[in-house]
Amino acid sequence: MKRRYFIIAVALMVMFPALLPANSPKRAKEIVIALVDTGVDTTNSNIKELFKRDGKGYIVGWNFLGDKNNTVNPASIGNESFRIMQLLHGKYGSVTDTSGLNPKEKEEYANYRYFRSKARIxxxxxxxxxxxxxxxxxxxxxxxxxxxxxxxxxxxxxxxxxxxxxxxxxxxxxxxxxxxxxxxxxxxxxxxxxxxxxxxxxxxxxxxxxxxTLGNPMSNPRFSIGDNPYDFDNLNYGNKNIAALPNDHATEVMTMIAGLGTVNAKRRPKVMPLRVAAAGEAFDKDIYSAIMYAANNGANMILIPQAKEYSLHGSKLAEAIEYAGTKGIIVVASAGDYLVEMPNLIKVYTEENDGNNAAVIKMAGEVIEILARKPKMSPSKIKGKVLGI
Structure with missing residues (x-):
């Protein structure tokens, strides 16, 4: 259901451009959505006209999970809880007595045990x-x-x-x-x-x-592309293979975005696909790189349907979102503990309430409720105003 709520949030911006910041690029012209997600099926007939293209007709986008020669495109990168556990396992994996640890080490050890439990090691x-x-x-x-x-x-x-x-x-x-x-x-x-x-x-x-390999972070397939996912200084990595597998999730999201054109054909958005995700959770660096790429290549909205419960570099993501904000770019992202409240950030999450699926959108700390009710029930409500979404 979460994909639907993302599209509702995006639909508001597409159908009602006045909601976009005054300094948003191409506010009155073309909406360019940077989709930070999995690979996407570029041959799908439902979305092939939706891609943002350059002057030569090539799709504007990037794959941050591939090597420069397009020989390595990992389909699985593991979860953040496991990766954090790996970073700490070498030091604390064999610890049974914590009496000799200093306060900082005891805190690290507690984190290690917590993430070891979350990873079900x-x-x-x-x-x-x-x-x-x-x-x-x-x-x-x-x-x-x-x-x-x-x-x-x-x-x-x-x-x-x-x-x-x-x-x-x-x-x-x-x-x-x-x-x-x-x-x-x-x-x-x-x-x-x-x-x-x-x-x-x-x-x-x-x-x-x-x-x-429990104590070897380098064993993660993400390292096979020849880039260090913990080095934020180097953003020169990846390749153009935006169709790399798995590509089902982003394709579904783009199919929904394509449907917005039936509501307002003149405001039909273009999509800039940015691959950061495979099986598992995206690395913070790849999300960071994608946001920076989008901000520097003409996007005026960034869609990140990738929720993460934990993040090692949340401050870097906040830095990238803030940078996008200086260019008038709205960021719509799955809510997670790694995302703070920011003026240009819309956080989307879902909750169950008396059997009804609901989405709650937060923007700059202000809560906007969208109730996506079941068929034959009342239309969606936003701040008391009824909209036929």
Missing amino acids: DGYIEFAKLLEYNYNGFKYMDSVVISQKGHNDIEIKDLNTIDYSMIPDSMETQLSQVMSECTKALYAGKNMWREALENAQNEHKLSVQRIS
Whole structure:
């Protein structure tokens, strides 16, 4: 539902340009929305006319999650809580006694434990132990198969022909788990024993790899593009591949924006796509870079449908939003603890109230309620004025 509320907020600016700041670029002419989101499907017929283009017909936009040669475009970058935990894990991962820590270290340790909990690391470690237990069972079963059959190129159903009388009782529970996993493999269309064995091996190997990188922030795929996401001095990175996967979220948002043209064709906005997000939460630097890019390339509205519960560099984001404000640019963003109240910032969040979905918009500390009610109910209300949105 949150996408809908973003579009309501944007619709106000598109249909009622007087709401834009007096110094907003092209206030009376063209609305250019910088969409700070995932990649976008540039071949989608519903939105292809919506893109902001330069004099040569090329789409104006940028991918901040890619390398300069367009060979690396990570599709997953993890969550901020996990990334914060990684930064602190090397120092506090093995700490059990905090009596020797100074006050600052105790505060850091408390933060580490908090974000470790939010990232569910302990639960994953226990899950990894189960994967290891399963894999050991598969290895034992494979040795039994080879000893009796002379090879392991058999179908899963052929496990019924194995003589289990010589297998110790201590292995019964573990082999029962193996049989359970084999049943899952059959349902997944995998009939061969080797396939089930390989799957157990790969799952165990992946869990070992993930746990081994808990204290290594550099293991995040974001570093593979050749840029340090914690260095805000270098903004010269990325590529033009705005269609990089995943591209479903931004495409949906643009489809909704395209619908605004049916309300007021003369005010139909153009969109400047800026890719900062993949699976997980965007890095602060990439959002910062996108805001700066938008502010310097003709946008007069910046749309950021990327909520973050935590942020390491909230002050840098505030700095970028303030810079956009000096150019008369409105920023519409998902509400989150990382965004402070600013004159040119509209924070959008949703809440449930008696079964009705509602959006609450905050601009410069002033609350504007938009009640997006279910069908056959009253129209949306904004400060008591009824609008047919």
